[in-house]
Amino acid sequence: MTKFEELGLQDSLLRAIQDMGFETPSEVQEKAIPILLSEETDIVALAQTGTGKTAAFGFPLIQKINADSRTTQGLILSPTRELCLQIANELKNYAKYENINVVAIYGGASITDQAKQVKKGAQIVVATPGRMQDMINRQMVDISKIEYCVLDEADEMLNMGFYEDITSILSHTPNDKSTWLFSATMPKEVATIAKEFMYNPKEITVGSRNSGSDSVQHEYYAVSGRDRYLALKRLADANPDIFSVVFCRTKRDTQSVAEKLIEDGYNAAALHGDLSQNQRDLVMKSFRTRQIQMLVATDVAARGIDVDDVTHVINYQLPDEIETYTHRSGRTGRAGKTGVSMVIITKSEMRKIKSIERKIQKKFEQKSIPTGMEICEIQLFHLANKIHNTESNNQVEDYLPKIMEIFEDTSKEELIKRMVSVEFNRFYNYYKNKRDLNQPKDSSEEQSSRRGSNEHSTRYFINVGSKDGYDWMRLKDFLKETLSLGRDDVYKVDVKESFSFFNTDTDKKSLVLAHFTDFKVDGRFVNVEESTNTGGSGGGKRRKDGGRKRRTKDRDTNNDNSRRRNRRSEPAEASNGRKKRRSEGGERFRGRSRRK
Numbered sequence: 122m123t124k125f126e127e128l129g130l131q132d133s134l135l136r137a138i139q140d141m142g143f144e145t146p147s148e149v150q151e152k153a154i155p156i157l158l159s160e161e162t163d164i165v166a167l168a169q170t171g172t173g174k175t176a177a178f179g180f181p182l183i184q185k186i187n188a189d190s191r192t193t194q195g196l197i198l199s200p201t202r203e204l205c206l207q208i209a210n211e212l213k214n215y216a217k218y219e220n221i222n223v224v225a226i227y228g229g230a231s232i233t234d235q236a237k238q239v240k241k242g243a244q245i246v247v248a249t250p251g252r253m254q255d256m257i258n259r260q261m262v263d264i265s266k267i268e269y270c271v272l273d274e275a276d277e278m279l280n281m282g283f284y285e286d287i288t289s290i291l292s293h294t295p296n297d298k299s300t301w302l303f304s305a306t307m308p309k310e311v312a313t314i315a316k317e318f319m320y321n322p323k324e325i326t327v328g329s330r331n332s333g334s335d336s337v338q339h340e341y342y343a344v345s346g347r348d349r350y351l352a353l354k355r356l357a358d359a360n361p362d363i364f365s366v367v368f369c370r371t372k373r374d375t376q377s378v379a380e381k382l383i384e385d386g387y388n389a390a391a392l393h394g395d396l397s398q399n400q401r402d403l404v405m406k407s408f409r410t411r412q413i414q415m416l417v418a419t420d421v422a423a424r425g426i427d428v429d430d431v432t433h434v435i436n437y438q439l440p441d442e443i444e445t446y447t448h449r450s451g452r453t454g455r456a457g458k459t460g461v462s463m464v465i466i467t468k469s470e471m472r473k474i475k476s477i478e479r480k481i482q483k484k485f486e487q488k489s490i491p492t493g494m495e496i497c498e499i500q501l502f503h504l505a506n507k508i509h510n511t512e513s514n515n516q517v518e519d520y521l522p523k524i525m526e527i528f529e530d531t532s533k534e535e536l537i538k539r540m541v542s543v544e545f546n547r548f549y550n551y552y553k554n555k556r557d558l559n560q561p562k563d564s565s566e567e568q569s570s571r572r573g574s575n576e577h578s579t580r581y582f583i584n585v586g587s588k589d590g591y592d593w594m595r596l597k598d599f600l601k602e603t604l605s606l607g608r609d610d611v612y613k614v615d616v617k618e619s620f621s622f623f624n625t626d627t628d629k630k631s632l633v634l635a636h637f638t639d640f641k642v643d644g645r646f647v648n649v650e651e652s653t654n655t656g657g658s659g660g661g662k663r664r665k666d667g668g669r670k671r672r673t674k675d676r677d678t679n680n681d682n683s684r685r686r687n688r689r690s691e692p693a694e695a696s697n698g699r700k701k702r703r704s705e706g707g708e709r710f711r712g713r714s715r716r717k
């Protein structure tokens with residue numbers, strides 16, 4: 122394995138690298154750094170998000186800057202304010218043992234302050250194209266002597282319509298500079314830039330480390346257009362400790378979805394270009410510290426944001442450009458974690474899924490929006506586990522005798538029942554009569570599934586799950602063997618962490634239920650009950666194809682996340698206060714309490 126020492130970096134940078142804890146260079150760094158250090162050349166480097174592109178251009182840039190001169194020698198253009206700041210901060214870290222000034226210039230903050238900083242002598246300027254153009258026009262910055270120009274996230278800058286700004290900015294730079302273009306994807310606009318503004322560029326392409334790799338699972342949910350928001354809520358409710366970025370297409374949708382979520386009691390916030398810099402910083406801070414669980418964002422605003430541990434990316438609407446989908450899903454499954462990218466679509470958008478699949482070379486799973494009762498069950502067990510895993514607080518000791526008195530006449534069983542009811546009731550009351558949101562494939566199936574859902578197929582709950590070593594295949598095999606059933610008789614197996622669901626045809630119901638009375642595995646009772654959830658696709662709906670197709674989709678995708686979620690949620694949620702009750706029109710739901 123190559124080491125940083127072998128790339129030709131000077132000692133001061135190697136020390137800084139060590140301080141940052143980077144051990145080995147990433148692929149794009151390994152490929153780009155030696156080239157950029159050893160020759161003056163233009164370069165086009167393609168690598169997915171999260172592969173360490175900042176350091177791939179940042180290290181060589183710092184090394185090449187002449188610290189004794191105050192002239193601006195390096196310009197980095199990047200699409201958003203957040204990224205600008207992120208890059209500038211990284212560069213300052215890299216250059217901590219050098220005497221190099223890095224200044225970030227971006228919209229939404231005082232232009233005179235930024236001009237002052239530049240004037241003090243900024244060898245490196247990191248800028249958004251819009252603000253850069255402004256400052257050039259007002260002669261607040263001089264880039265006529267730069268030697269290096271980096272176009273970071275070039276695809277995104279062009280997506281955002283910065284083509285003209287970029288060409289105009291470049292026209293103020295010397296012809297003999299080197300241009301380094303970094304991008305996750307190579308749409309034709311980027312190729313055009315490379316062709317028109319770069320001279321014989323070297324090309325580097327790096328196999329993905331993150332996006333498009335196996336760390337992200339892709340799922341889609343077909344609903345009718347007017348049910349998008351309800352579907353979003355259900356996806357959130359079915360994943361109690363979700364930590365997600367929700368993508369909308371426009372600022373307006375972003376704002377309104379976030380507002381609705383907040384009204385409905387979720388810890389959500391909007392991130393888009395109409396917010397002030399201050400507001401955006403606050404939102405990002407709350408997201409990083411997990412006070413916000415659902416960040417509703419436009420593509421532009423969320424671009425490049427480097428937050429690990431995002432469990433779900435939710436595409437509230439599909440983007441217009443397929444490339445954008447790659448960026449979105451790259452927000453999860455980072456840093457060795459796994460993640461899920463969910464897409465809410467309408468029937469007419471189905472073909473887009475196909476084109477995305479071709480592009481990313483990955484298959485989507487079609488999944489069903491959980492039914493209300495499935496969500497209630499998930500929440501119930503989530504709660505039970507949470508109570509079970511809560512460390513008791515010694516502070517309550519003093520009050521215990523009095524509290525014991527109150528519950529003197531209550532049995533343990535009754536007590537537990539009431540305890541979980543406190544929380545469960547909210548979900549139950551909200552969801553008890555809610556309809557199925559899933560969009561049937563065609564109307565004949567819709568009819569047959571509606572008519573037949575409760576009679577033909579039965580959904581069960583079983584108290585074993587992934588933590589007992591089951592995945593959907595193992596559980597299905599176990600059920601088939603235990604019940605002596607055929608290979609297509611058990612279907613829609615959905616394994617959660619400590620419990621699971623499955624279906625059989627209703628004519629097998631008495632067999633199934635009878636078999637699991639007093640049934641033990643390894644001395645532990647395995648309990649099967651008819652799931653309260655009988656309606657809808659999550660419940661009884663049996664596809665005409667005998668469930669065969671669907672079963673391939675039943676793989677539990679949440680195991681990893683729920684483990685993470687549980688860990689994260691335990692301490693923080695102990696102090697929850699319940700919150701506001703809502704009663705506006707439409708579907709509504711009293712706020713589920715998130716830590717504030």
Ligand code: ADP
Nearest residue numbers: 143144145146147169170171172173174175176
């Ligand atoms: P990209 O621009 O390709 O999306 P970034 O430059 O933002 O990726 O890097 C993503 C994360 O990886 C950052 O947190 C960065 O500090 C970290 N990183 C970069 N290079 C390395 C390395 N060689 N070893 C460990 N972490 C690294």
Ligand code: MG
Nearest residue numbers: 174175273425
């Ligand atoms: Mg980057």
